[in-house]
Amino acid sequence: MSHFVIGDIQGCYPTLKALLRQINFQPSTDTLWCAGDLINRGKHNVDTLKFLMDLPRTRIVLGNHDLHFMAIASQVSKLHKGDTVADLLDHPDLTLFVDWLAEQPIMVCDDVHDVIMVHAGLPAIWSLEEARLQAKAIEQALAGHHRTAFLKNMYGNQPSIWRKDLTTDDRLRLATNFFTRMRYYQADGSLELTHKSDLAPPGFEPWFLHRHPSLSRYTIVFGHWAALGTVQRANLFGLDSGCIWGRQLTALRLEDKRIFSQANQEG
Numbered sequence: 001m002s003h004f005v006i007g008d009i010q011g012c013y014p015t016l017k018a019l020l021r022q023i024n025f026q027p028s029t030d031t032l033w034c035a036g037d038l039i040n041r042g043k044h045n046v047d048t049l050k051f052l053m054d055l056p057r058t059r060i061v062l063g064n065h066d067l068h069f070m071a072i073a074s075q076v077s078k079l080h081k082g083d084t085v086a087d088l089l090d091h092p093d094l095t096l097f098v099d100w101l102a103e104q105p106i107m108v109c110d111d112v113h114d115v116i117m118v119h120a121g122l123p124a125i126w127s128l129e130e131a132r133l134q135a136k137a138i139e140q141a142l143a144g145h146h147r148t149a150f151l152k153n154m155y156g157n158q159p160s161i162w163r164k165d166l167t168t169d170d171r172l173r174l175a176t177n178f179f180t181r182m183r184y185y186q187a188d189g190s191l192e193l194t195h196k197s198d199l200a201p202p203g204f205e206p207w208f209l210h211r212h213p214s215l216s217r218y219t220i221v222f223g224h225w226a227a228l229g230t231v232q233r234a235n236l237f238g239l240d241s242g243c244i245w246g247r248q249l250t251a252l253r254l255e256d257k258r259i260f261s262q263a264n265q266e267g
């Protein structure tokens with residue numbers, strides 16, 4: 001009955017299987033949480049999605065790579081350099097893959113374990129209620145008739161400052177960037193999307209150094225920031241330990257907050 005949160009899998013299915021063996025994962029009783037970027041950059045995207053789709057107990061949030069794949073499949077974006085999702089695009093079950101991803105949330109807030117999971121982060125200017133509202137707006141756009149329009153609109157780094165009076169398109173784009181792409185952030189709510197390293201650009205800080213008071217009782221788990229490696233702070237775990245870059249895939253057991261790491265097995 002354990003709950004494990006796993007960082008960015010990115011199609012590294014052999015490593016995922018090795019990690020699940022290491023933690024003695026029991027599909028019928030244990031729950032697998034995935035912090036997004038299930039696919040892309042790795043070789044085994046079909047195997048990864050089929051495995052997750054068949055698992056009886058999962059909690060998943062979408063990452064930027066998952067959304068980008070959905071946009072390619074919906075023909076509103078093209079394959080970019082480094083994208084490896086051709087195995088999904090060429091598969092007869094492509095529509096099933098996209099529809100399944102479209103049903104996954106952007107944020108999980110679990111009041112049993114007091115855990116919030118997002119792919120990239122949460123801006124400190126958002127209360128929990130605001131974060132729930134913005135996640136719901138994205139989830140509704142993805143699940144409904146506006147999916148293609150949403151995916152087409154999501155690309156871009158502007159606006160970078162949250163305001164109440166943004167247009168719907170701008171609000172959805174910035175909220176998606178907060179949830180799925182954010183690393184550095186300024187106290188006024190400005191987002192900076194070009195830096196990936198562990199050195200902050202002037203005036204910016206890692207988003208997780210500040211937190212809205214309404215989130216204080218929760219442990220936040222996230223992925224996305226491979227350059228930092230595994231992050232362990234008070235009530236915060238960053239789980240993208242760079243499997244796709246030849247490093248490790250990491251799992252956190254929620255019951256005792258123990259970390260498990262599996263070296264890349266992609267060959």
Ligand SMILES: [Mn+2]
Nearest residue numbers: 037063064224
């Ligand atoms: Mn990511």
